[in-house]
Amino acid sequence: MKRFRWFLLGSAASVAAYWLVRYLRPEHSPLVLNQAVVIITGASSGIGRAYALAFARRGARVVLAARRAELLEEVRSEIATYAADVLCVPTDVNDDTQLEHLVQAVLERYGRIDILINNAGVVVQGMLQNHDPKRVREMANTNLAAAINLARLCLTPMLAQRSGVIMNVCSVGGAVPNASMPAYAATKAGLIAFSSALRRQLEGTGVRVVTVLPAYTDTDMLPPAIQDYVRGIGLSVDTPHYVAEHTIDELLKGEQEIWFGGFTTRLFAWLERHLPFVSTLVQRSLITPEAIALLEQHTNELDVHRAR
Numbered sequence: 001m002k003r004f005r006w007f008l009l010g011s012a013a014s015v016a017a018y019w020l021v022r023y024l025r026p027e028h029s030p031l032v033l034n035q036a037v038v039i040i041t042g043a044s045s046g047i048g049r050a051y052a053l054a055f056a057r058r059g060a061r062v063v064l065a066a067r068r069a070e071l072l073e074e075v076r077s078e079i080a081t082y083a084a085d086v087l088c089v090p091t092d093v094n095d096d097t098q099l100e101h102l103v104q105a106v107l108e109r110y111g112r113i114d115i116l117i118n119n120a121g122v123v124v125q126g127m128l129q130n131h132d133p134k135r136v137r138e139m140a141n142t143n144l145a146a147a148i149n150l151a152r153l154c155l156t157p158m159l160a161q162r163s164g165v166i167m168n169v170c171s172v173g174g175a176v177p178n179a180s181m182p183a184y185a186a187t188k189a190g191l192i193a194f195s196s197a198l199r200r201q202l203e204g205t206g207v208r209v210v211t212v213l214p215a216y217t218d219t220d221m222l223p224p225a226i227q228d229y230v231r232g233i234g235l236s237v238d239t240p241h242y243v244a245e246h247t248i249d250e251l252l253k254g255e256q257e258i259w260f261g262g263f264t265t266r267l268f269a270w271l272e273r274h275l276p277f278v279s280t281l282v283q284r285s286l287i288t289p290e291a292i293a294l295l296e297q298h299t300n301e302l303d304v305h306r307a308r
């Protein structure tokens, strides 16, 4: 009887100790990002802009990079309440000299880089035979080559610090490629593969690689007509705010892959991997020729808008 009481007491103490350790884990505090130096590419709009706000709210020192300098200044004033220390570096990620200048400017100002968010991206979608070859090259550079080159530049200081996070904003479309965007899907699949390979290469160095896979998100990339279509086929459209907040929650938990789109997305990914013919059947019913035409029209409209 006495032994049994000691056993019960011992078990209760172990459970309490376990709970206390879990509760006090530093990851639970939003302040772990305090003073972290975070480079965000594509910070002028959409998800990148939401990242800027979310990281600034947690006391990080954010570095905003994108081509449209006037929008970066807008973001700076938007987050001024949270972050006094914001560095705007207008950057075209397709220019290697500008990438080098970005990293140099950050190191000169802060002496370190804690998190790189490779978020800048463009999309070309529709029927492949109608793609503009110049836009395809621009997309492959922006979505993939530029992200790789910027990660390369940030690695030297991160390896010297023995800490850092390289976060690549990919897409569910890279893991579950659909017929509406073969070239875009290829760039995002490439970025997913790059993230996995680099993660393995960096094992034991203290530098983490995180893959972010947003699903449909309400940004300039996804105009209202397409959002309506997406909702019409029963899928959800996330807000950039949700993508940013959920990313940070998962980042702090130590996740390597951060998925969006809920259960449906995970189911699609599972089907794609284990039952590809079922995945094809499901997609055939969702991604119709009309939907592809709608997406192609949007790409053309974006091109006209950019040319102005």
Ligand SMILES: NC(=O)c1ccc[n+]([C@@H]2O[C@H](COP(=O)([O-])OP(=O)(O)OC[C@H]3O[C@@H](n4cnc5c(N)ncnc54)[C@H](OP(=O)(O)O)[C@@H]3O)[C@@H](O)[C@H]2O)c1
Pocket: 041, 042, 043, 044, 045, 046, 047, 048, 065, 066, 067, 068, 069, 071, 091, 092, 093, 094, 119, 120, 121, 122, 142, 169, 170, 171, 172, 173, 213, 214, 215, 216, 217, 218, 219, 220, 221, 222
């Ligand atoms: N929206 C979605 O449904 C969705 C879904 C999955 C994944 N994603 C990914 O999420 C990321 C963010 O996209 P978003 O949805 O937020 O679209 P967005 O609002 O159009 O933002 C794209 C950002 O990329 C920047 N950018 C484009 N080309 C650039 C270049 N050459 N140099 C520097 N910056 C460049 C743009 O800034 P400037 O024009 O000022 O340079 C802009 O800030 C992208 O990688 C996208 O592929 C989006």
